[in-house]
Amino acid sequence: MADAQHDAPSSVPAGRSRVWNYHPALPIRMSPVFDLPPKPKAALAWLAGTWLKVTPPVSHMVFAVVAFLAFWPALPQMQSLSWTWMAQIFAINFAATVILAGALHLYLFVYAGQQMRLKFDVRPMEKSPRFTFSHQTWDNIFWSLVSGVPIWSAWMILYFWVAANGWVSTQGAILDAPVWFVLFFFVIRFWQSFHFYWIHRLIHIPWLFKNVHHLHHRNVSVGPWSGLAMHPAEHLLYYSGILIHFVLPSHPIHVIFHMFALNLGAIYSHSGFEKLLVRNRDAIKAGSFHHQLHHKYFECNYGSEEIPMDRWFGSFHDGTEAATAQVRARKKQRAARAER
Ligand SMILES: [Zn+2]
Ligand SMILES: [Zn+2]
Structure with a gap:
């Protein structure tokens, strides 16, 4: 897709279309932070829009700080593997997932708190034999809680056990390196996006797609619980982004924020609605139309x-019909090549 499109004014205003119950203004916007030549003003405005408003990353930060200050086991306790602190981490992660995904699902899908307003896909959650239990919501809850939370927790337990024993370099007090402390949150956001792109491309290799990633893609119209409905092998890869903390000195809040961003971020981004509305006002940005296009x-x-x-x-789809035509043409070419 043409780079020039990125800064072009929206050619299609937000609204309904033949395909979508609601879509944002098109073409969709991407971060200008890495644009060349650099656009410092636009980049700062993008970052301010992420961190100085009520957004999912700010909500992950709140979850992370509360979890760390109020509930997280102390580092010395984590030097030896014991069920007490491991269960504590599992319980925090389990609770955070159930609280966020449960609340969003109840508000958006069970009580229809904003009806169809800002919902991307016209379809509701499905009952279909292609899902475990033939029910999309129960399927999604099952894979999130039975595979997602344990594998997520296992990665965190591994990291904190290694960190508590001093086998990786960590940041102690925030004031030891305050600039790095702040800067690393930006690095984590970029790393998360970079890592996700590559593991996601990997699991779209036909064999892995068929045997692993297909489970997530059974969800075409998505809801909050769909975000973490993945095959265990995909969970293992998805949370492996934590490996950056084995290399770069991290404070526990960095690690907890990063892991919450992976987990709670997927819940928000799959919510199926662009924003949450409370009394008809924007409360928080939620769904990602960029990723909704991937599911379609x-x-x-x-x-x-x-x-x-x-x-x-x-591989960019900017939401426009021209982009859909390009994706379809690419798929046809690929199928033709495979037949040869
Ligand atoms: Zn995919
Ligand atoms: Zn997805």
Whole structure:
């Protein structure tokens, strides 16, 4: 897709279309932080829009700080593997997932708190034999809680056990390196987007797609619980982004924020609604139309809006009908090549 499109004014205003109950203004916006030549004003405005408003990353930060200050086991306790602190981490992660996904699901889908307003896909959650228990919501809850939370927790337990024993370099007090402490949150956001792009491309290799990633893609119209409905092998890869903390000195809040961003971020981004409305006012940005397009058209938008990897590697779908035609043409070419 043309780079020039990125800064072009929206050619299609937000609203309803033949395909969508609601779509944002098109083409969709991507982060300008990595644009060349640099656009410092636009980049700062994008970052301010992420951190100085009520957004999912700010909500992950609140979850992370509360979890760390009020509930997290102390580092010395984590030097030896014991069920007490491991269960504590599992319980915090389990509770955070149930609280956020449960609240969003109840508000948006059970009580229809904003009816169809700002909902991307016209379809409700489905009952279909392609899902475990033939029921999309129960399928999604099952895979999130039975595979997602344990694997997420296992990665965190591994990290904190290693960190508590001093086998990786960590940041002690925030004031030891305050600039790095702040800067690292930005690095984590970019790393998350970069890592997700590559593992996502990997699991779209036909064999892995068929045997692993297919489970997540059974969800075409998505809801909050769909975000973490993945095959265990995908969970293992998805949370492996934590490996950055084995290399770069991290404070526990960095690690907890990062892992909550992976987990709670997927719950928000799959909520199916662009924003939550409370009394008809925007309360918080929620769903990602960028990723919703991936669930509809599959072979596009493997990454996220934070780094324009899809633009750089030619897999960007900007939401317009022209982009849909391009994705379909690409799929046809690929199928023709496979038949040869
Ligand atoms: Zn998804
Ligand atoms: Zn995918």
